[in-house]
Amino acid sequence: MKLSLGPIPYLWNREYVFDFYARVAEAPVAIVCLGETICSKRRALRLPDWLDIAGRLTAAGKEVVLSTLTLIEAESEVAYLRTIAENGSHAVEANDYAAVNMLEGAMPFVIGPHINVYNARTLAVLAQAGAKRWVMPVELDRDTLAAIQEQRPTGLETEVIVFGRLPLSFSARCFTARAHNLSKDECNIRCADYPDGMRLHTREGASFLDLNGIQVLSARTYNLLNEIKTLAELKVDILRLIPQRQGMFEIIDAFDSVLQGVMPPPVAADILAGCQPAGSCNGYWHGAPGMDQVNHA
Structure with missing residues (x-):
């Protein structure tokens, strides 16, 4: 199995992003997904910047994938999507069916985690359209994955998110702007103030959700470190990590x-514990509520 790094879901400043990917170039990840997937108003980096970073990562031996917006709402976003689809150098991850339509028959592409692939029949249709890889939606459990894997089209790779805050929903409204009594059109890019999302708590003070512009994330970190053996048995090809600060x-x-095989999972788990401020969860994987942490017997 190989490691991949998903696209940055948050709004980080330009200098930090360039420095981050300079370090990624030396890190042991085989695949790197780049681009803005949340909101087209986030313009700290433009497409030429992403292509610049892509070129540097490619030179470092990484497979680069350009990820598309998850929610397409305007003609300008369709035009931007078309530019990505026609980049001619790098694979594209489709996070919306508009991207699938543009990429079908044009080039092999990746089905992102925000496209609902819940059974093998859907996967077969997308493979016929030209998909070379699919990323399992985070809400699916291991038994569903096992059933899909049994009928997976030949040559199609499977990628599973194994670490990061869970992407739960997207909306035409901007939650971060609304929290500051601002409209989406005049949001002042307030999401830049929250480099790992804006935390929401229950009345009892427990961490519950993170707001990230139009996206809602889990506060707890999804962590399948202890499931690596099972993922290998299910013939998963790629394990995806979601960037965080x-x-x-x-x-x-x-x-x-x-x-x-140079570090036992319990030792690695101790390292990861310090990178999960609100704790961990793995409920979806076990067919339980997503925010649950199901421990091995």
Whole structure:
């Protein structure tokens, strides 16, 4: 199995992003997904910047995938999507069916985790359209994955998110702007103030959700470190990590060390514990509520 790094879901400043990917170039990840997937108003980096980073990562031996917006709402976003689809150099991850329509028959592409692939029949249709890889939606459990894998089209790779805050929903409204009594059109890009999302708590003070512009994330970190053996048995090809500001390169090294057999999972789990401020969860994987942490007997 190989490690991949998903696209940055948050709004980080330009200098930090360039520095981050300079370090990624030296990190033990085989695949790197780049681009803005949340909101087209986030313009700290433009497409030429992403292509610049893509070129540097490619030179470092990484497979680069350009990820598309998850929610397409305007003609300008369709035009931007078309530019990505026609980049001619790098694979594209479709996070919306508009992207699938543009990419079908044009080039092999990746089905992102935000496209609902819940059974093997859907996967077969997308493979026929040209998909070379699919990323399992985070709400699916291991039994559903096992059933899909049994009928997976030949040559199609399977990628599973194994670490990061869970992407739960997207909306035409901006939650971060609304929290500051601002409209979406005049949001002042307030999401830039929350480099790992804006935390929401229950009345009892427990961490519950993170707001990230139009996206809602779990506060707890999804962590399938202890499921690596099962994922291998299910013939999963790629394990995806979702970027975060805190301890990202320690996270990458921990997963890589477990995959290489040089670090036992309990030792790696201790390292990851410090990178999960609200704790961990794995409920979806076990067919339980997503925010639950199901421990092995």
